Amino acid sequence: MGPRWKGKGSEAKALADPMSNTVFQLQSSLTQSDAQGLLSGSTVLYQADEEQTDLLNRACFGRPILSAEKDKQWFQFGMEEALYLSYHLNCLKIVDGQDCEKNFQEVWKDMKSQKSTFPEFYIAYRHLRLKNWVVRPGSQYGVDFVAYRHHPALVHSEFAVLVLSKGEGSNENGRLRVWSDFLCTIRLCGSVAKTLLVLTVNDNGSGFVSPSCLDSYSIEERTVTRWSPEQCRENPAKV
């Protein structure tokens, strides 16, 4: 299943404007303005200027939220997004309510305490973003993330992503352990024209206790599709 572009010209538009460029521009802009995001529960809030609003929307980070202020726009980042901006792109400081900067270790611990599978989810998110996929929450389709080849305005999401854990210290997220779950997920993915991508993250013994596990994990990518006997005959002419 290839990308499903939204209307004519979308593919050309996407090719002319690579996502990696937009993310790089966003990174520069946030770095220049010494951006600070406020950790609030399981989200990080950030007040963006006009240029950053445009860049955040184009790079698909966070959700714009309504407020009475006209020249500034608030954005709400999910945990994975916030950590990617802070510690991978190194362009967002995360602060608490007292404007004190929180270090990577503290944020990691905090986020892990809120969602035990956070380390695996962050690793999966980072893995896909590094390959310039646009990664958004997948709850609408009963999966962990959906991945877009480019901006959702130009293309439908191509992959429905489930994050599984492997290894001793890992947090089992409980998906795809029985056939009925597999069949349910595959059927749903088929009906919304997405390919199921299963990312299995192995902590390799680190237990994901601290961010240092980012040096030692391994990740396996598997796409899962229905097997149709009719399409798998020996003689291709008969298909």
Added chain:
Amino acid sequence: MGPRWKGKGSEAKALADPMSNTVFQLQSSLTQSDAQGLLSGSTVLYQADEEQTDLLNRACFGRPILSAEKDKQWFQFGMEEALYLSYHLNCLKIVDGQDCEKNFQEVWKDMKSQKSTFPEFYIAYRHLRLKNWVVRPGSQYGVDFVAYRHHPALVHSEFAVLVLSKGEGSNENGRLRVWSDFLCTIRLCGSVAKTLLVLTVNDNGSGFVSPSCLDSYSIEERTVTRWSPEQCRENPAKV
């Protein structure tokens, strides 16, 4: 969501021909012919005469299988169906390859060894059949069973059924343990116009070791639907 009848007149046909009658006729016919089913792996095979073929098809037990014989039709029953015919309706003897009748205890043990969740599945199957629902495998929709108000030729299946286990000795089947699974299942059920019915079977300490647990289990029925804020406003006029 009510029943979705297939075409005009289907509802009237169903009303005129209650499923309980058909099952009763099938029971009488099988009893009179001293029916014997051959246990073969996880299925039971039965050779039906013309009248029984009609009754089995109308009552939706088993699957007819192709064979070279013209006046006899072979049927393949699933484990739950076979046990329901044998030990609930008491109209089918289950025999092994040497034509030796197997008792309830033996069949139970054998089926449980093939599928650890068999007891819960049988209890759920029996529970719905006792209420005159037609119960068929649900793998097409990633659930354990689907339930029809009447024959599938007249009506679409109304419920997608998941069987869960509760209690110390129970076999966890691993479904609906995380939100993403819930969301996936609900979304799929919605898109195929079925209501998700979760049957939770509690062994009440018996461990489902022997068929005697059929006297002590309990079962909870829950239907699960999406909550739509728009449909749950205080003022119904605004809906």
